[in-house]
Amino acid sequence: MFTATKAIVLSKIKYKDNDLIVKCYTQKEGIVSYLLRGVFKSKKAYSKVAYFQELSQLHLVTDHKEKRGLQYIKEVKTSYLYSTLHTHVLKSAIVMFLAEVLSSSLQEEEQNDTLFNFLEATLQWLDTNETYANFHLLFLLNLSKHLGFYPDKTAIDAPYFNLYDGEFQYLKESKYCISGENLILLKQLLGTNFDALELVKINGSQRQAFLGVMLLYFELHLGAFKKPKSLQVFNEVFS
Incomplete structure (x- = not known):
């Protein structure tokens, strides 16, 4: 058929x-x-x-x-x-990286219109916008919503976020709790959409550190997830 x-x-x-x-x-x-x-x-x-x-x-x-x-x-x-995704050097690096992430993350052999529409719309946004240095961070965070482990914001004012439990906590209950700059950036991104990404001001080392946190978050919640082979090259491009 x-x-x-x-x-x-x-x-x-x-x-x-x-x-x-x-x-x-x-x-x-x-x-x-x-x-x-x-x-x-x-x-x-x-x-x-x-x-x-x-x-x-x-x-x-x-x-x-x-x-x-x-x-x-x-x-x-x-x-x-696409007008830029496969021709612009930096955007091409994002494409290669995210393709690996998605290939490792997506396993469902069934229809999911919400997830498909998210991928379609965000990739088109990346294609047409010029402020994209932090695109992959917000993309991964929003992708976690569609995969079932978006951060629980109930206690968002707490000083720790437990990656394993996926929630904000007032006590450091495990080795997977983050705080400091990574926590601040997580809270900022949770309140940001793609059109406001230019307001997120971080340097290359902060971007690289938070990406490591997000990939660990995926590893903890997706049993088959593997870190992308392109990670090292990607970090060098966006350092």
């Missing part, structure tokens, strides 16, 4: 000599992997590869069968054409 869906590309890997396996987060089916046969055989077929850059937003018509591990794409076209 042919199915039409929007999709966001998370990763791709060459398979055998001429094929490509593409992992996408789709609007209708959640995580789906597709096998593209013969895309490296000819120039005409190879042109299809350009559609599948990390975090590209696509519209797919697929031959979807429930029990098949790798699905097939019948038609592909761009649903939103």
